[in-house]
Amino acid sequence: MKGFxxxxxxxxxxxxxxxxxxxxxxxxxxxxxxxxxxAKIVETCxxxxxxSADPCYGACDIVLCEAEGLGVDLIVHFGHAKMVRQSRIxxxxxxxxxxxxxxxAVIQALPLLNGYGRVGLATSVQHLEMLKQVKxxxxxxxxxxxxxxxxxxxxxxxxxxxxxxxxxxxxxxxDAFLFIGGxxxxxxxxxxxxxxxxxxxxxxxxxxxxxxxxxxxxxxxRFASIQEAVNAKNLGILVGLKxxxxxxxxxxxxxxxxEKNGREAFILAGRELTPETLLEFPNIDAFxxxxxxxxxxxxxxxxxxxxxxxxxxxxxxxxxxxxxMLKKGLxxx
Amino acid sequence: MKGFxxxxxxxxxxxxxxxxxxxxxxxxxxxxxxxxxxAKIVETCxxxxxxSADPCYGACDIVLCEAEGLGVDLIVHFGHAKMVRQSRIxxxxxxxxxxxxxxxAVIQALPLLNGYGRVGLATSVQHLEMLKQVKxxxxxxxxxxxxxxxxxxxxxxxxxxxxxxxxxxxxxxxDAFLFIGGxxxxxxxxxxxxxxxxxxxxxxxxxxxxxxxxxxxxxxxRFASIQEAVNAKNLGILVGLKxxxxxxxxxxxxxxxxEKNGREAFILAGRELTPETLLEFPNIDAFxxxxxxxxxxxxxxxxxxxxxxxxxxxxxxxxxxxxxMLKKGLxxx
Numbered sequence: 001m002k003g004f005x006x007x008x009x010x011x012x013x014x015x016x017x018x019x020x021x022x023x024x025x026x027x028x029x030x031x032x033x034x035x036x037x038x039a040k041i042v043e044t045c046x047x048x049x050x051x052s053a054d055p056c057y058g059a060c061d062i063v064l065c066e067a068e069g070l071g072v073d074l075i076v077h078f079g080h081a082k083m084v085r086q087s088r089i090x091x092x093x094x095x096x097x098x099x100x101x102x103x104x105a106v107i108q109a110l111p112l113l114n115g116y117g118r119v120g121l122a123t124s125v126q127h128l129e130m131l132k133q134v135k136x137x138x139x140x141x142x143x144x145x146x147x148x149x150x151x152x153x154x155x156x157x158x159x160x161x162x163x164x165x166x167x168x169x170x171x172x173x174x175d176a177f178l179f180i181g182g183x184x185x186x187x188x189x190x191x192x193x194x195x196x197x198x199x200x201x202x203x204x205x206x207x208x209x210x211x212x213x214x215x216x217x218x219x220x221x222r223f224a225s226i227q228e229a230v231n232a233k234n235l236g237i238l239v240g241l242k243x244x245x246x247x248x249x250x251x252x253x254x255x256x257x258x259e260k261n262g263r264e265a266f267i268l269a270g271r272e273l274t275p276e277t278l279l280e281f282p283n284i285d286a287f288x289x290x291x292x293x294x295x296x297x298x299x300x301x302x303x304x305x306x307x308x309x310x311x312x313x314x315x316x317x318x319x320x321x322x323x324x325m326l327k328k329g330l331x332x333x
Numbered sequence: 334m335k336g337f338x339x340x341x342x343x344x345x346x347x348x349x350x351x352x353x354x355x356x357x358x359x360x361x362x363x364x365x366x367x368x369x370x371x372a373k374i375v376e377t378c379x380x381x382x383x384x385s386a387d388p389c390y391g392a393c394d395i396v397l398c399e400a401e402g403l404g405v406d407l408i409v410h411f412g413h414a415k416m417v418r419q420s421r422i423x424x425x426x427x428x429x430x431x432x433x434x435x436x437x438a439v440i441q442a443l444p445l446l447n448g449y450g451r452v453g454l455a456t457s458v459q460h461l462e463m464l465k466q467v468k469x470x471x472x473x474x475x476x477x478x479x480x481x482x483x484x485x486x487x488x489x490x491x492x493x494x495x496x497x498x499x500x501x502x503x504x505x506x507x508d509a510f511l512f513i514g515g516x517x518x519x520x521x522x523x524x525x526x527x528x529x530x531x532x533x534x535x536x537x538x539x540x541x542x543x544x545x546x547x548x549x550x551x552x553x554x555r556f557a558s559i560q561e562a563v564n565a566k567n568l569g570i571l572v573g574l575k576x577x578x579x580x581x582x583x584x585x586x587x588x589x590x591x592e593k594n595g596r597e598a599f600i601l602a603g604r605e606l607t608p609e610t611l612l613e614f615p616n617i618d619a620f621x622x623x624x625x626x627x628x629x630x631x632x633x634x635x636x637x638x639x640x641x642x643x644x645x646x647x648x649x650x651x652x653x654x655x656x657x658m659l660k661k662g663l664x665x666x
Contacts, residue, residue, distance in 0.1 A: 024602070032613035036567065036599050048585065050572070053603035053610050065398035066574050070581055070602060234369065239383070241399050248403055252381065266369050269357070269403060270386035271604065277386050280365035 004096040015045040020074035026052040027078035059083035060244025081154040105201035109208035120174035146170040164193035191215030193329040225306040232285035239269040240291025247290040337429040348378040353407035359385040360411035392416035393577025414487040438534035442541035453507035479503040497526035524548030526662040558639040565618035572602040573624025580623040
């Protein structure tokens with residue numbers, strides 16, 4: 001299969017090692033068109049392949065309950081590095097490293113990095129292999145390059161949708177970040193999490209661009225959301241039901257804080273927290289989100305009511321200032 | 334709360350009886366706006382209320398995994414009668430009987446029942462109380478009234494989205510069915526499951542109308558779907574992940590049948606099987622659905638590929654005829 005390494009041999013080996021008879025394949029949307037080809041490989045090992053058809057946005061979203069309900073003896077999860085520690089079902093993570101070259105994109109990025117002597121590097125799991133090479137290119141040009149490792153994720157330099165700790169741990173020592181990968185999702189997270197200029201080098205389109213202005217616009221939208229939520233009387237505290245998004249104790253803590261602050265608060269738990277599902281609660285004035293922080297950050301216009309991160313809600317309650325929160329980052333990690 | 338009986342006293346009593354500390358409230362979309370008011374009632378008993386924000390289409394959809402993951406000690410499920418037998422989490426079913434009068438709607442239905450001497454009655458759980466009264470009205474007018482009980486559901490005369498066994502058990506003895514309730518969903522199921530003229534008496538709008546023509550149109554669409562799927566090379570066999578929709582063994586049986594029939598077949602399991610999720614599998618030519626049979630029946634136009642019931646797929650494989658399948662009904666029950 002082109003573009004990504006699906007590690008077919010490793011999958012076969014694991015099935016045979018475990019003697020697995022029923023294997024659940026889970027992958028994010030972009031990889032799902034490959035699912036039937038992988039199912040065939042599973043079947044050559046004498047196992048039944050079940051493909052998870054539900055959306056999957058990260059390793060937080062591992063299909064544990066579903067696998068137990070289907071009597072599965074191996075989960076193969078594609079596209080993300082391990083995140084949730086669990087021993088309920090044997091799980092193989094296939095990180096689908098990208099088979100593309102990053103050189104052309106980095107060359108495009110060089111003019112955008114002008115004036116930044118100290119550069120932080122970060123990437124999603126698919127492009128970890130490229131970090132060393134990009135570091136070499138930039139070092140050869142006289143830049144100081146830092147790759148952070150806060151110890152929370154599987155790899156140094158890695159970022160995931162909700163965790164930018166590796167970037168944050170070197171943020172004070174760099175002038176800007178260079179993110180290796182496609183799309184704006186992770187780079188926007190770096191810019192929001194670190195408040196540093198952030199450049200994307202996209203090895204799929206062989207182009208580079210800055211995400212800094214977009215992050216600034218998003219911060220203005222966040223500030224407007226906070227203003228809109230200041231007078232909210234009834235709050236919905238959102239709890240994610242995916243294994244790596246479930247923070248009920250945190251939500252209960254937010255509820256107590258909200259009530260001390262003179263508001264009513266209700267705990268709403270969901271697997272997919274969408275604009276449509278939240279429309280069903282018309283008497284809620286604003287939501288505070290303890291599930292995936294990206295639910296509302298990337299698409300604030302789609303939700304009819306403000307959806308705040310816990311850090312943003314602290315600003316409303318007078319427990320923190322907007323400026324100080326920006327220093328900590330919109331996200332918790 | 335107006336319109337429906339939420340049985341607040343029974344909920345309180347159950348919480349106190351179990352000494353429940355964490356209560357998960359689950360209800361279908363139409364009832365969700367009442368969720369915060371019920372949460373407050375739960376809190377007066379000293380328990381934490383968690384509201385399930387995910388869609389809920391039936392008692393098949395009971396939030397067991399979610400409740401376990403949240404450490405819940407009582408589920409209160411609204412709007413449906415018990416369906417899934419389970420002993421994992423204590424569950425209280427609040428069937429939310431409707432506080433409306435059916436008389437005016439039945440009077441509207443009388444001209445539509447002209448010429449039908451033997452009438453079958455059926456309803457959704459909200460209106461079970463009304464069956465006796467409607468039977469009396471029709472009997473007084475000289476009609477023979479039958480209310481079926483096949484023993485598969487909680488109540489005689491009850492229908493649910495996927496199970497019309499109570500109607501089917503008396504179908505041979507009646508000329509037409511009268512369904513008591515709002516919307517076309519259940520009545521359409523009766524018409525498709527029994528091939529009998531079906532009239533709706535809607536106690537919310539105080540009106541009555543026939544669903545027979547709509548059922549006929551839908552049958553034509555189903556026939557067209559079957560024709561479209563005849564040459565499908567790659568089949569996706571859909572498995573539902575909701576507790577009452579999970580039929581993996583059946584799906585595996587369909588897969589064997591499909592392969593014997595010269596096709597390739599892949600098992601796809603999902604919680605919410607939507608047009609969007611199925612778009613992710615572009616090399617699948619048609620789907621066979623072992624999950625909720627209503628997924629595709631009610632909105633065939635929204636899906637880009639044919640989605641057949643298992644009975645429909647049997648027709649394609651030459652294991653059954655279209656005419657015979659219509660006698661059995663599109664659904665299994």
